[in-house]
Structure formats: structure tokens, C-alpha cells
Amino acid sequence: MPAHQAVAPQPVPGRRRGSLARTERFWGLLLSSPYILGLLFFAAGPILFSWIIGFFEWDSLTPPRFVALANWQRLFTDPLFHKALFNTLYFVLGSVPPGVLLSLLLAMAVNRGIKGITIFRTIYFTPVVTSVVAVALVWTWIYDTNVGILNLLIERTFKLFGARPPEPIAWLNDPRFAMPAIIAMSIWKGLGYNMVIFLAALQDVPTQLYEAAELDGAGRLGKFRHVTLPMISPVTFFVLAVSLIGAFQVFDQIYIMAKDGRPANSTLTIVYHLYNHAFRYLEMGYASTIGAALFLMIFAVTLFQLWAQKRWVHYQ
Amino acid sequence: MSTRRLSPRAVSAAALQYLLLGLLAFLMVFPFLWMASTSLKSFGEAFAYPPTLLPRAWRWSNYGEIFNAMPMTRFLLNSCKITGLTVLGMLLSCSMAAFALARLEFPGKRLLFASTLATLMVPYQVTLIPVFILFQYLGWKDTHYPLWVPAFFGGAFGVFLLRQFFIGVPKDLYEAALVDGSTPGGILFRIYLPLAKPALTTLGVFTFMASWNDLLNPLIYIDTLEKMPLTAGLSFLQTQYGSDWPLMMAGAMISILPILAIFFVAQRAFIQGIATAGLKG
Numbered sequence: 001m002p003a004h005q006a007v008a009p010q011p012v013p014g015r016r017r018g019s020l021a022r023t024e025r026f027w028g029l030l031l032s033s034p035y036i037l038g039l040l041f042f043a044a045g046p047i048l049f050s051w052i053i054g055f056f057e058w059d060s061l062t063p064p065r066f067v068a069l070a071n072w073q074r075l076f077t078d079p080l081f082h083k084a085l086f087n088t089l090y091f092v093l094g095s096v097p098p099g100v101l102l103s104l105l106l107a108m109a110v111n112r113g114i115k116g117i118t119i120f121r122t123i124y125f126t127p128v129v130t131s132v133v134a135v136a137l138v139w140t141w142i143y144d145t146n147v148g149i150l151n152l153l154i155e156r157t158f159k160l161f162g163a164r165p166p167e168p169i170a171w172l173n174d175p176r177f178a179m180p181a182i183i184a185m186s187i188w189k190g191l192g193y194n195m196v197i198f199l200a201a202l203q204d205v206p207t208q209l210y211e212a213a214e215l216d217g218a219g220r221l222g223k224f225r226h227v228t229l230p231m232i233s234p235v236t237f238f239v240l241a242v243s244l245i246g247a248f249q250v251f252d253q254i255y256i257m258a259k260d261g262r263p264a265n266s267t268l269t270i271v272y273h274l275y276n277h278a279f280r281y282l283e284m285g286y287a288s289t290i291g292a293a294l295f296l297m298i299f300a301v302t303l304f305q306l307w308a309q310k311r312w313v314h315y316q
Numbered sequence: 317m318s319t320r321r322l323s324p325r326a327v328s329a330a331a332l333q334y335l336l337l338g339l340l341a342f343l344m345v346f347p348f349l350w351m352a353s354t355s356l357k358s359f360g361e362a363f364a365y366p367p368t369l370l371p372r373a374w375r376w377s378n379y380g381e382i383f384n385a386m387p388m389t390r391f392l393l394n395s396c397k398i399t400g401l402t403v404l405g406m407l408l409s410c411s412m413a414a415f416a417l418a419r420l421e422f423p424g425k426r427l428l429f430a431s432t433l434a435t436l437m438v439p440y441q442v443t444l445i446p447v448f449i450l451f452q453y454l455g456w457k458d459t460h461y462p463l464w465v466p467a468f469f470g471g472a473f474g475v476f477l478l479r480q481f482f483i484g485v486p487k488d489l490y491e492a493a494l495v496d497g498s499t500p501g502g503i504l505f506r507i508y509l510p511l512a513k514p515a516l517t518t519l520g521v522f523t524f525m526a527s528w529n530d531l532l533n534p535l536i537y538i539d540t541l542e543k544m545p546l547t548a549g550l551s552f553l554q555t556q557y558g559s560d561w562p563l564m565m566a567g568a569m570i571s572i573l574p575i576l577a578i579f580f581v582a583q584r585a586f587i588q589g590i591a592t593a594g595l596k597g
Contacts (some may be wrong), residue, residue, distance in 0.1 A: 020494070021421065027500035028422025035413035036428065038469025043435045046446035053445070060449050109337060122583050123341045126348065129579045129586065131529035133547045134568040137554065138351040141561050147363050149350065188344070193590060200591035249439055252531045256551060271441055278445050279536050291442045298439050 054289040059282040071289040081290065083265050084273040087179060091269060092247040094183040095190075100239055103191050107198035108228075121199065125192035132189065136256035139185045143171035143257075175266035178258055182267060186253060190246075194239050201235035202228070230314040237313045241305055248298050251275065270294050348572075355379070355565035362561045378566040385556075385563065388570055390542050391549035395528060395574075398463045398545055402527040403520055405467035410474030410519060411512065415504045417475065418482035419490050429479075435472035448536060462537045463530075463545075467523070474519045477593065481515035482508060518589035528575055546571040 054071055058064035075081055110120050127135060142150050151168045158165035171181040205228060213223045229236075251271040254261065260276075261268025270290060278287035354362055355378055357371040382388055416422065417429055451462040485508060493503045509516070534548035541552065553567050579586055 024420040024500065025422045028416045028420035028425065031412040031416040031420070031501065031504070032422070032428060034409045034468060035470035035475060036424075038409070038466065038471070039428075039431055039435065041450070042447055042466050042469060043438070043443060043472070044431065046443035046450070047438060049446040049449075050442050060452060106340070109333060112333070120337055120341055121587060122580070123344050125583070125587060126576070126579070127344060128590075129525060129575050130348075130572045131531070131547050131550075131575070133529070133531055133550050134351075134572045135347060137550065137564055137568045138347045138354075141354065141565070142347060142350060147365050147367060149367055152366055188347075192344070196587050196590050197593075245439065249441060255531065255535075256554065274441055274444075275532070275536075278448070284445055284449065288445050291439075291445060295439055295442045299437065302437060 050288045050291055053285050054292055056285045058284045060284045061282070064285070067285065071286045074286060075289050075293060080265065080268065081270075081273060084261075084268045084270045087261075087265075087267060088248060088250070088269045088271075090179055091183060091186075091250050092244060094180065095186045096240070096243045096247050099187045099190055100194060100236070100243055102187065103194035103239075104198050104236070106191065107195045107202055110195070111199055111202045121192075121196065124195055127189045127191070128193045132252035133256055135189060136185065136253045139181075139253075140172060140257050143181055145170040145173060172257055173263050175264045178263055178267050182253055182257055185257070186247075186250070189253075190243070194243065197235060197239055198232065201232040205231045233313045234315060237305070237309050241302065244301055244305070245298055248294065248301070351565045351568055351572075354561055355569045357562050359560060359562055375562070378562050379570070382553075382563055382566045382570065386549060386553055386567065387542050388549070388567065391544055391546045392570070392574070394460070394543060395545040395547075398460055399524060399527040401464040402467040403523045405464060405469075406471060406474055406523045407516055407520060409468055409470035411478050411509060411516070412504065413470050413475045414478030415482055415500075415508055417479045418485075419487070419503075419508075420500055432472045432475050432479075436476060444532075444536075451537070457537060458539045458543065459537075460543065463527075463533055467527075474523070477519055478512065478515050481512055485511055514588070514592065517585045518592050521586050521589035522593065524578075525575075 053064065055066060055068060056064040057067045057070070106124065110117050110124075142148055145151065145168050148171070150171065154169070155165040169177055171177050209227045209231065210223055213227050218226060249271050250269050254267050254269055254272055255275075258267040261272055271294070274287050274290040274294070277283045277290060353370055356374045356376065357368070357378075358373065358375050361368060361372060413428075417425060417432075447462075447466075451457065454461075456462050456465075489507055490500075490503055493507055494500075498506070528545075529547060530545075531547045531551065534545050535551070538544050538548055541549070544552065550564075550567055550571050553564060557563050
């Protein structure tokens with residue numbers, strides 16, 4: 001990655017050299033001082049601190065009590081954490097691969113030189129800019145068991161084909177359907193974001209490559225397989241990595257659509273579990289341990305992706 | 317494409333394509349239309365079965381009612397204040413640090429850059445609790461400070477993004493201005509920042525969306541209704557009027573209209589901003 005290129009100091013001729021170095025030192029420290037303080041107080045310090053409070057029992061108001069590894073032991077035996085872990089993985093696997101695939105297909109459909117591309121792009125992007133809270137509210141209404149428009153649509157479709165409509169589905173109140181319903185809403189919400197990134201990547205592929213492939217007798221599928229996919233693979237990697245990290249941290253839509261991980265904890269996720277323990281039960285120690293576990297998971301997944309990308313990401 | 321004559325097959329393929337894209341576009345906007353439609357229905361009509369697509373009588377008074385039921389004006393002002401300060405602080409502090417990292421030599425520079433890359437990987441939930449305890453200790457609970465003050469201390473994503481951009485600006489510009497007697501600070505504000513509009517737009521859009529739509533932080537810091545931004549206010553509205561769907565949809569409409577208006581006016585900036593972040597990432 002070009003990100004790691006260091007900037008070599010340029011030699012400056014003559015006697016100004018010493019004073020220039022002093023000027024740069026002064027301005028360099030001055031300009032970056034807010035950020036250095038920010039890293040210390042809002043990043044590095046808290047990261048270190050969160051590992052430490054993981055070894056304590058602390059409500060953040062009275063003095064902490066050292067409990068060694070008790071929080072970690074609790075984590076491994078907490079059935080709700082296991083549930084949250086399972087639900088989070090369910091959400092990640094249910095939303096990321098289909099979401100990324102759909103957005104790529106959509107980007108390719110929009111990228112075929114058709115008129116009105118900007119209108120479609122704008123429409124697909126609209127859910128991205130709106131808050132999860134607002135759209136989760138309207139989806140809760142759409143999913144309503146008794147008067148929701150989705151169940152009505154299902155009923156009408158069945159009747160249209162002369163079949164007996166099924167019992168209305170309790171989308172958000174049935175443990176079997178709650179997570180899929182939230183996943184569907186989340187895919188809808190994020191589709192435009194990834195599509196815009198894929199679209200930019202597709203437009204960046206040089207047309208000569210396609211022409212060359214055509215000369216070699218490649219068909220539509222061959223061009224996709226041997227030109228498009230490798231050329232956009234760095235962007236695919238970026239989209240996958242960012243989507244995975246985001247999905248592991250899902251909270252907002254669950255908070256609105258399925259308060260407290262209802263029904264029957266079928267939608268309780270890791271971040272929700274952390275939120276409950278930190279800010280409702282005031283168990284800062286245990287909540288920090290949950291946070292550390294989440295960090296380790298995301299870190300492991302990111303490392304795996306960095307390792308795996310060597311096999312499929314093609315950098316020019 | 318336009319110079320070629322289209323065969324009937326190509327025409328029907330294009331028609332099919334428009335049909336599919338149009339159908340999907342309808343799916344994408346339908347929840348918003350449904351939100352708007354419900355927000356204008358009477359309580360009784362919202363629960364009528366089968367539901368009506370458009371309200372029989374347009375009840376604009378729902379919007380007046382929501383302003384009576386909830387301090388919506390305060391929510392709006394709070395959101396504007398918090399988001400405005402957050403964007404300003406983030407752009408300012410990130411461009412300063414990014415310029416230092418890209419152009420200046422100072423002790424600890426490599427460590428600072430390495431820390432930036434390392435911080436990019438850490439999910440914010442890890443720092444959430446310690447930062448909460450810090451602000452609680454400072455007596456900043458139930459104030460807006462925790463929501464915007466950190467932005468004035470920059471962020472790893474923004475610093476990284478702008479540093480990558482500044483490195484791409486020819487170094488001669490910097491050196492020539494130095495010879496002319498400018499200070500590095502002056503060069504940043506007079507030469508580099510005006511050039512960095514695309515990168516600043518990207519960072520601004522990301523920061524704006526993240527701050528305006530943030531739920532978790534207002535939820536844990538703000539207790540007083542009058543101090544809540546729109547997201548937390550809306551979530552509170554849900555707990556109070558959970559079954560009054562016309563009222564809630566009116567609230568949701570009010571919360572998304574400002575950002576939708578900005579999006580439609582500046583959509584090029586939004587979309588370009590996201591796309592650049594993806595390509596440069």
C-alpha cells in the first residue's frame with residue numbers, strides 16, 4: 001500500500017538548513033498537538049484502560065474491586081454472551097455476503113452506459129444518508145404483524161394465485177423471523193453505499209482491457225471473470241473489510257426494532273450486551289471484557305482477510 | 317453506444333434492465349413514501365385494514381401535534397449544533413495533523429503515523445466505556461460536550477485520509493512558499509486547504525452523516541429530553557407513543573428531511589466523497 005511510503009526529508013541547500021529544521025519541528029508539533037492529545041485521551045489511553053478495568057469489578061462510581069480473571073471466566077460461561085455471539089455471527093453472515101454481492105450486481109447493472117444512471121444512483125443511495133433510527137421505525141411499522149403492509153402484500157399475492165394465504169407472520173415478535181427481518185432491513189439500508197464504491201471502481205477499469213479481452217475471444221462472462229473481477233478486487237476487499245467490521249458492531253436497528261434483543265434474546269448482539277452491562281447494570285469491568293472480546297474477534301477477522309487477500313486481490 | 321444502431325434484441329434487453337432497476341428503485345424509496353403517507357393519516361386510518369396507500373384526508377395537523385408532544389425544535393437545534401461543531405472540529409484538527417505528517421519533520425512523527433494506522437483497526441466500543449468514565453469524571457454527563465469536543469482532537473480516519481491527499485500535492489508548492497517567507501501554518505491554510513477541497517468534502521460528508529445519525533453516544537450521555545438530538549429524541553418518542561404510528565412517522569419525517577435536503581442539493585459531493593474513500597482506501 002502506498003500508505004506506508006515514508007516521506008524522505010528533502011535536503012535544503014545552504015545556511016537556512018538548521019533554522020528550517022527548527023521551524024518544521026515547531027510547526028509540526030504545534031499542528032499535530034490536538035491530535036496527539038486526542039490519541040492519548042480518546043484512543044491509546046482508553047484502549048489501555050479498558051484492558052485494565054477488565055480485571056476489576058466496577059460500577060464507575062464507587063472504588064473498583066480487583067477480581068483478576070473473573071470477568072473473562074464469566075464471559076466463557078455467560079449463556080447470554082454465547083447467544084449474543086451466535087446472533088452477531090448470524091447477522092454478519094446473513095447481511096455481509098448477500099449485501100456485497102447484491103451491491104456489485106447492482107453497480108454492474110447501472111454501469112452499462114444507460115441513461116438516468118445518476119437518478120438510479122441517487123435513489124439507491126437515499127437510505128444510506130438517513131439515520132438508522134428513522135428508517136428502523138418505518139420498517140418496524142412495515143413489519144407489523146396485524147396491520148403491516150408486508151403481511152398484507154403476502155396475503156394479496158397468495159390470493160392472486162388462488163392460494164390460501166398463510167397466518168400473518170409476526171416478523172419482529174417471532175424468534176425465527178426477527179433476525180432475518182432485521183438483516184433484510186440492514187441490507188436495504190447499506191446497499192447504496194457499497195454500490196457507489198463498486199460503481200466508481202467499475203468506471204475506473206480501462207476500456208482497452210475489455211477490448212483486448214474481446215480480441216482474445218472472451219465473451220461476456222470471460223470479460224467479467226478475467227478483467228472486471230481482478231481489476232476491482234482491491235475495492236472488493238475494502239468493501240468486504242469495512243462491511244464486516246460494521247456488521248460486527250450492529251446496535252442501532254436492534255435498539256429500535258427489537259428492544260433488549262427481543263423476542264427471547266433472538267436479536268441480542270454483542271454490542272447490545274455490552275451496552276446493557278455498561279450503561280444499564282453499571283458493570284464496567286464485565287462490559288469492558290465484552291468489548292475486548294469484540295476487539296479480538298474483529299482483529300482476527302481483519303488479520304485473516306489481510307492474509308487471504310494475497311490469494312485473490314490483484315494490485316496493479 | 318449511441319452511435320450504434322440498436323437491434324430489437326438490444327432494445328428489449330434494455331427495457332428489461334430498466335424494468336428491474338426501476339422495480340428495485342421503487343423498493344428503495346417505498347419505505348420513505350410509506351413513512352410520508354402514514355405521517356399524514358389519522359390514527360384510525362393508519363390501523364384500517366386493508367391499509368390505504370394514500371391518506372384519505374391529508375392530516376397536516378399531525379406535524380403540529382408532534383411539535384406539541386415533543387420538543388422537536390430543540391431536537392433539531394441540538395442536532396444542528398452538535399453536528400456543526402463536530403464537522404468543524406474534525407476538519408480543522410485532522411487537516412492540521414495530516415499536514416504535519418505529510419510535509420513537516422518533527423520528533424515522534426513515525427510513531428504518530430503508526431499509532432494512526434493502529435487506531436484505525438480498533439472498534440469504538442473498546443474506547444466507549446473509558447471515555448464515558450472520563451467524561452463522567454469531568455462532570456460532562458447530560459451535556460453536549462462529550463458529543464462534539466472529541467472532534468476537535470481529530471480522528472485516525474480523517475488524519476489518514478487527508479495525509480494521503482496532502483502527500484499527493486507537489487512538494488515544490490510547499491518549498492516555494494517557504495522561500496517566499498511563509499510559515500508552515502500559513503502554507504497549510506492559504507495553499508494546501510484550498511487545494512484539498514475534494515478530500516475535505518469526503519471527510520466532511522462522513523463526519524456529518526456519522527454525527528447526525530449517531531444514536532449510541534446521545535443515548536449514554538444525555539438524560540434530559542430538551543438536550544437530546546433528533547436520533548435520541550425519536551427513540552424516546554418511540555417509548556412514549558409506541559403505537560401512535562402517524563405521530564411517530566411525522567417525527568421520523570422531520571428528522572430525515574434536513575439531511576435529505578442537503579443530500580439532494582449536494583448529492584455529487586456525497587457520492588463522490590464515498591466513492592473516493594473506497595478507491596483510496
